[in-house]
Amino acid sequence: MFDEHEPAENELAPDLAAMERQLARLTPAAPRIDRDRLMFAAGHAAANVARPSLEAKEPELAATLRVAGRHRWFWPAATATMTAATLLLATMLVWQRAAQPIAAQSPTPPQPTTVATTAPPTQAVDTTVSATPAAAPSENYGWPMASPPTAGYLGLRYIALTRGVGELETHNRTASSDSDSTVIAPATQRELLRELLPASDRNTSPRS
Amino acid sequence: MNGPIDAELLGRLLDEHGAALALYASQWTDAADDCVQEALIELARQPQVPERVVAWLYRVVKHRALNTLRGERRRRDRESRAMAARFAEVYQSLGHKHDESVAAIAALEDLDAAEREIIVMRIWGGLKFDEIAATLAVSTTTAHRHYEQALGKLRRLLEMPCSTNTNRPKMN
Incomplete structure (x- = not known):
């Protein structure tokens, strides 16, 4: 079984060589290896x-x-990217909602107290405003509000509704002291229309 | 022999060295056949045939067998059973009267692991001493000296009275 041409220095003593031959007569069992499976796995x-x-x-x-x-x-890479983006957006959404808690909404928002009266419309407006004076700006019931108008007809209307008609005089005095132009030019119909209905300004064709 | 590895070479290595490699692996593990198969597959994975392919196979088989061994218990019992079983299969199938064989194998199991390893590689694996030396990472002279010592110890064990071998596993 071994090479017969090995160097002489590797030769064994006779008794050891006999021992070697005796052992060499023993035959170990062949391994139980599925040859086809082995060849397939090796090729793979x-x-x-x-x-x-x-x-x-x-x-x-x-x-x-x-x-x-x-x-x-x-x-797989596209799927992973989209999943990550979705998770990021969802996290941002949850974070945003948690940072801006919506006020508890009552099922029916309280209506401003209107007093049935036969007084002229200016008095009715006055009564309504005094019934809901300062609560209106702060209690918006969770709805986002645009910044209140400060000039023009809408500005005057806002002041009259929120602070009362008496405040209009104060406002006018303040405005006149701030600017040199003390004379407020009366609003024309066209200017009022443009202020109240900004969209109508684009749609109306100039009259000839 | 540094050409590409093909199915013919693998088949030849399996036929000529499979039994000895499995016997070699059985010193450490019961799953000796799996170790041989994995070593042959690892050989197929090589870009070229290693220079000493048989010695390379013995190294890989030993590595695999030792990996399998890790974490297992009762190593000595398994060694005895596994090696004896490798020889018992053949003698059962041939119907030989195998008293001498039993004694020889029992004596083989009494050797130290390193001595048994070198005997298996030399006698059943047919490796030259320089190949054995390369496998065990020792010099050729050292490999030869260890082999002689192992054979001498084996002979002394076989000359001892049989009463010392009563605890060995039976091969029938």
Whole structure:
């Protein structure tokens, strides 16, 4: 079983050589290995590491396999990216809602107290305003509010509704002391229309 | 022998060295056949045939077997059962009267692991001393000296009275 041409210095003593021959007569059992399965697994393993040699022999085929391998990761990568983006947006949404808690809404928002009266409309407006004086700006029931108007007809209306008609005089005095132009020009119909209905300004064609 | 690895070479290595490799692995593990198979697959994974392919296989089989061994218990019992079973199969199938064989194998199991390893590689694996030396990472002279010592110890064990071998596993 071993090489007969090994150096003489490796030769054994006769008794040890006899021992060696005696042992060599024993035959170990062959391994229980499925030959076909082994060849299949070996071929599979060889194919997995054969890329570099394939590169040298068949560059086109190797390039095709390389591209296919790259594309194999495209959809998983896209899926992972989209999932991450979705989670990020969801987290931001939850965070935003938690940072701006909405006020508890009552099922029916309280209506401003209107007093049935036969007084002229200016008095009715006055009564309504005094019934809901300062609560209106702060209690908006969770609805976002635009910044209140400060000038023009809407500004005057806002002041009259929120602070009362008496405040109009104060406002006018303040405005006149702030600016030199003490004379407020009366609003024309066109200016009022433009202020109240800004969209109508674009739609109306100038009269000839 | 540094050409590509093909199915013919793998088949030849399995036929010629499979039994000895499995016997070699059985020193450490019950799953000796799996170790041999994994070593052959690992060989197929190599870009070229290693220079000393048989010695390379013994190294890989030992590595695999030792990996399998980790975490297992009662190593000595398993060694005895596994190695004896490797020989018992053959002698049962041939119907030999195998008293001498039983004694020889029992004596083999009494050797130290390193001594038994070198005996298996030399006698059943057919490796040259330089290949054994390369596998065990020792010099050729050291490998030869260890082999002689192992054979001498084996002979002394076989010359001892049989009463010392009563605890050994039976091979029938």
